[in-house]
Amino acid sequence: MCKGLAALPHTCLERAKEIKTKLGTLLQKPDSTIDFIIPYPEKPEKPPKAQKPSPEEALQWRDSLEKLLQNPYGLASFRSFLRSEFSEENAEFWVACEDYKKTKSPVKMAEKAKKIYEEFIQTEAPKEVNIDHFTKAVTIKNLVEPSPTSFDMAQKRIFALMEKDSLPRFVRSEFYHELIK
Secondary structure, three states, X not given: OOHXXXXXXXXXXXXXXXXXXXXXXXXXXXXXXXXXXXXXXXOOOOOOOOOOOOHHHHHHHHHOHHHHHHOHHHHHHHHHHHXXXXXXXXXXXXHHHHHHHOOOOHHHHHHHHHHHHHHHHOOOOOOOOOOOHHHHHHHHHHOOOOOOOOOHHHHHHHHHHHHHHHHHHHHHOHHHHHHOO
């Protein structure tokens, strides 16, 4: 045990163990038949066809990632661009977080939180997003009791990263120039 933990009061250590136990339960891999009862759709539902924006509307996206992500066609174009650069995990994480926030049922929220954690947050995740250690730690702590705001800090960090890095590249891309013609 490290020196820092030995100096903590006994109640703090007990609370830390309790949190670790809860987190361990949330992050366990499914191995019981209860996981087979939860219905999962065979294929993800396709969103309705988005209408192509006017060049004027698309021009606004160069200054606002938020407007780009709120527009179904803009989001699809942005994701296609990121896919072409093998860096789509940030946009996918952002979309998953938006979907997660709309979840009302605590059971479904816990399921989605686990899926988002396993797909994007945990070390060596298939689509691990690039967040700092502090943000990851806060997010993991928030997942002990999932709420609509559990991923807010991580989502804000990824949004800032996309705004600073991905959006300027997208605006210079052929994907974007086709839209503003």
